[in-house]
Structure formats: C-alpha cells, structure tokens
Amino acid sequence: MTLPKTVAFFPEAAFGPALNSVGIAQAVEALGHKAVFxxxxxxxxxxxxxxxxxxxxxxxxxxxxxxMAKFWEDFINGHIPNFNKSPYEQIDNYVKDCWTAIVDTARWAQKDLPGVLARVQPDLICVDNVILFPAIKQFGKPWVRIISCSENEIEDPDIPPHLSGCGEDDRAAQAAYRARFDEVIAPIHADFNAFLAGCGEAAYPLGQFFEASPHMNLLLYPEPVKFKRRHPLPPERFQYLEGCVRQEAAYEIPAFKANADEPLLYVSFGSLGSGDVALLKRLIAAVAKLPYRALFNVGGYLEQYGEVPDNVHLAAWYPQPSVIAQVDAVIHHGGNNSFTECLYFGKPAIIMPYVWDGHDNATRVEETGHGFKLHRSDWTEAELAAKLKACIEDPVMTAKLAATSAFMQSRNGPQTAALVLDRLLK
Structure with a gap:
C-alpha cells in the first residue's frame, strides 16, 4: 500500500464516461487514495x-x-434526420460537426486546465476523451487514457475504423470509410494541429486527435468481443477492464396490468437519444402487440407520451445496470455502457444505432453472436418480433451470452483499474 495519493479523473461530459470513471474512482478510494474530478x-x-x-x-x-445541457440536447435533436443515414453518409454532417465541436473543447480546456491542475496537484491523471488536452501531458505527472468507447478507438490496419460500423472482414468498406473520413476531416485536423503547435506539441497524423498514453491505457471493451489486431496491444500498457460495470441502487420491477408473467424487455437510447420520440412511440406501439412486458427509458420527454399500453412502463431514468440484470432482452442505441452491461449480465440485445460508436457496437454484437443489429427506421413489426423471439429463445445465443457473462463477472473491472493505478502511483 502506498501513502495516499491524489488521482484526478477527467471524463468526457457524457453520462457513459462520467459514470464509468465514478466506478473506478470509488475503487481507487477503497485502496486509500483520494479521487477528484x-x-x-x-x-x-x-x-x-x-x-x-x-x-x-x-x-x-x-x-x-x-x-449547456440544452445546447447539447439541441445539437443531437437537430441531427435526428441524419440518424437514419449510414455511418459513411454521416461523415459529412454529424461526424464533421462533432469533431469541429470537440476541437473547440480542447482550445477552451487549455485556458483553465493548467491552473486547475496547479491547484489540485494530482499525482496521476486519468482522462477519458477522444482528443488531447495538452496541459495533461505537460503537467509532469503520469497520465492514463481511458477508452470507454469501442476498442477500435485505438486504430489498427486490420480492424474497422472507429465510427464506421464496418464488418471485421469488409476491407473495401473500411478503406472507403477511412478515405472519406480523412478527406472531410482534413481542414478540422489541420486546425487542431495548428493549436497543438501553439501549445508546443507535435502534430498528429491525419485522422488522429489523441494518442495512447505511454504509461497505461484502460479499455472498457470486453475481451470476448475484442478484434483480431495485426499489432496486438502490449499488456504492460493496455489493460482490458471487461466492461467495468458500476454498481447502482436496487430496482424493483413495477407491476404490469398485462402480460404479468411474460419476458421483460428494456428499451433505452440513452439520455440524448431519447429525443427521438417518434421512434420510441413506434417501438411502444409494436411492443404493445407482443407477448412481453417492457420498460422504456424516455428521458426528459415523459410529458410527450399520453396513455401507454398495459404491458409498457415509462420512466425518465432507470438505474440501468440494476435493470438490465433483471430483464430478458434489451433494445438500445449501442452506447458502450449499454453494450458492455448487456454482455456482463448475459442479456441479448437488439442494437438500433444512430451515431458514433453505436454503429461499431451494433455490428460487433451481431458478428460475435451476442445479439442483432437493426436499422433505426427500416424495420417491420414482424422483423422486430422475430429478432426478439430469437434473442429470448435461441439456445446458441443463450449459451454464448452465458459464457461471456461468466468470463466478465469473474473479473472486477473497477478493482482491476484501481490496482493498475495504484501500481503506477508506486
């Protein structure tokens, strides 16, 4: 045990990275250190x-x-028409707009971050973001990169590019995505490299906005679904955390007026994806006709829903890990928390991706036999019903999920991360 040290966590301003870092921070404090954010x-x-x-x-x-919350809500909702486009087609709109905004966050962070670090005086810094904040590298203490999105955020020539949703073996689609991404992103990337130069940092290759830490990199992606890399990640610098699923308060399943003893579904598109009220209403109407019960996370839009079917329950928020542990199948957007929590608890998923690494996770859940990928709008009620039936009744998928769940639950992601950080502090 080292003397107590201070570990600073700097997650992206989104609930997935934020709550993952909370789980690791709790484990760090259990070892006697101080965690700050x-x-x-x-x-x-x-x-x-x-x-x-x-x-x-x-x-x-x-x-x-x-x-600020309204700004990002409006940003996402303004892109709802783009959610039905392919990942390739989203490069010119959502992806471009996102990277423009992300580069701007790096500029703003550089104004405050040096002073904040000087006040906090952390012994170790853990950053979960997709872009470099130069002050973190320049502070003079070890820093750790947390990769809470798909593991292909760390590139390799033999795996699909991040955000592409390409199949693992579809080399032509991978090449086309990389070429278009580099073409569209080039002016934004040049702007970022100019910013780096002004901070005394070397330029990044086209398409790269961050680097792996020379000290340690923590991947939340589970090993049972990881990609086959041409260049395997060295274990002394890359630690898989098997989802790093956090603990939440217990949740009691509500009583349903209909289908009381039937399988239970959980449907969520995350805090921002819940703005697509039309899609959620369409799913509610479809589920109403099926022999299931369903919990629907509708975020801050609860007032936009009228009377709901007797086999459906709506809420603005659920303690998701506690809920997923109790359901039979999940329909979600492919966010990495939802993706890994379903695997951790051995629950089949139908992923309807809309942006970012949801596309990668949707492809990966299907090609590894842990669930299905389904387009957000191009589906029929019969197709949805068939996939839900397969999720709940397919013995091969059930066995695959049970094995993955057993593997992940035999590891303790937050504690593993905390012990890795403790070794760095020594």
Whole structure:
C-alpha cells in the first residue's frame, strides 16, 4: 500500500464516461487514495452527488448548466434526420460537426486546465476523451487514457475504423470509410494541429486527435468481443477492464396490468437519444402487440407520451445496470455502457444505432453472436418480433451470452483499474 495519493479523473461530459470513471474512482478510494474530478461545469453535480470533489474546467464559452445541457440536447435533436443515414453518409454532417465541436473543447480546456491542475496537484491523471488536452501531458505527472468507447478507438490496419460500423472482414468498406473520413476531416485536423503547435506539441497524423498514453491505457471493451489486431496491444500498457460495470441502487420491477408473467424487455437510447420520440412511440406501439412486458427509458420527454399500453412502463431514468440484470432482452442505441452491461449480465440485445460508436457496437454484437443489429427506421413489426423471439429463445445465443457473462463477472473491472493505478502511483 502506498501513502495516499491524489488521482484526478477527467471524463468526457457524457453520462457513459462520467459514470464509468465514478466506478473506478470509488475503487481507487477503497485502496486509500483520494479521487477528484475535473469536469465540464454542467457535470459537477454528478460527481458531487457521489461524494467527490469536482473542479470546473470550461470546455466551451461559460454559460449556466441548464443552457449547456440544452445546447447539447439541441445539437443531437437537430441531427435526428441524419440518424437514419449510414455511418459513411454521416461523415459529412454529424461526424464533421462533432469533431469541429470537440476541437473547440480542447482550445477552451487549455485556458483553465493548467491552473486547475496547479491547484489540485494530482499525482496521476486519468482522462477519458477522444482528443488531447495538452496541459495533461505537460503537467509532469503520469497520465492514463481511458477508452470507454469501442476498442477500435485505438486504430489498427486490420480492424474497422472507429465510427464506421464496418464488418471485421469488409476491407473495401473500411478503406472507403477511412478515405472519406480523412478527406472531410482534413481542414478540422489541420486546425487542431495548428493549436497543438501553439501549445508546443507535435502534430498528429491525419485522422488522429489523441494518442495512447505511454504509461497505461484502460479499455472498457470486453475481451470476448475484442478484434483480431495485426499489432496486438502490449499488456504492460493496455489493460482490458471487461466492461467495468458500476454498481447502482436496487430496482424493483413495477407491476404490469398485462402480460404479468411474460419476458421483460428494456428499451433505452440513452439520455440524448431519447429525443427521438417518434421512434420510441413506434417501438411502444409494436411492443404493445407482443407477448412481453417492457420498460422504456424516455428521458426528459415523459410529458410527450399520453396513455401507454398495459404491458409498457415509462420512466425518465432507470438505474440501468440494476435493470438490465433483471430483464430478458434489451433494445438500445449501442452506447458502450449499454453494450458492455448487456454482455456482463448475459442479456441479448437488439442494437438500433444512430451515431458514433453505436454503429461499431451494433455490428460487433451481431458478428460475435451476442445479439442483432437493426436499422433505426427500416424495420417491420414482424422483423422486430422475430429478432426478439430469437434473442429470448435461441439456445446458441443463450449459451454464448452465458459464457461471456461468466468470463466478465469473474473479473472486477473497477478493482482491476484501481490496482493498475495504484501500481503506477508506486
């Protein structure tokens, strides 16, 4: 046991990375160290709610937290028409707009981050983001990169490019995606490299906005679904955390007026994806005709739903790990938390991706036999019913999920991460 040290966590301002870091931070404190958070102002209360000190780092022009939340909600909702496009087609709209915004966050962070680090004086910094914040490299202490998205965020020539949704063996599609991504992103990337030069950092190759840490990199992706790489990741610098599933409060399944003893579904498109009310209403109508019960996460849009079927329950939020552990199948958007939680608890999933690594996770869940990929709008009720039936009754899929779940649950992701960080602190 080392003397108590301070570990600073700097997750992306999204609930997936935020809550994963909370789980690791709790395990770090269980070893006797102090965990603190560096945070976009809009997420300070999330970390404080778990009892951690949190220090604001502006990632955009300062504005009240409710306005910031509204900004990202509007950003996502404004792109709903693009959600039905292929990952390749999204490069010119959603992906381009995202990277433009992300580069801007790096510029803003550089204004606050040096001063915040000087005040906090961490002994180790853990950053979960897709872009380099130069002040972290320049602080003079070891830093760890957490990869909470798909593992293909760390590139390899033999695996699909990040965000592409390409199959593992579809080399032509992979090449086409890489070429188009590089073409569209080139001006944004040049702008970022100019920023890096101004901070005294070397330029990155086209398409790269971050690097692997020379100290340690923690991947939340589970080993049972990882890709076959041409260049395997060296274990002394890359640690898989098997989903790193956090603990949440217990959840009691509500009583249903219909289908009381039938299989239970959970449907969620995440805090931002719940803005696609039309899709969720269509799914509710479809599930109403099936021999199941269903919990629907509708986010902050509960008032937009009228009377619901007797086999459906709506809520603005669920303690997701506690819920997934109790259901029979899940329909979700492919966010990495939902993806890994389903695998951890051995639950089959139908993934309807809309953006970012949801495309990669949807392809991966199907090609590894853990569930199905389904287009968000191009599906019929008969197709949905058939895939749900297969999820619940297919013995091959059930066995595959049971093996993956047993493997993941035999590991303790947060504790593994904490022990790795403890070794670095020594």
């Amino acid at each position: 560096l945070s976009d102002p809009g997420f300070l209360e999330v970390y404080q709610g778990y009892g951690f000190a949190a220090h604001a780092v502006n990632l955009s022009a300062p504005m009240p937290a409710d306005q």
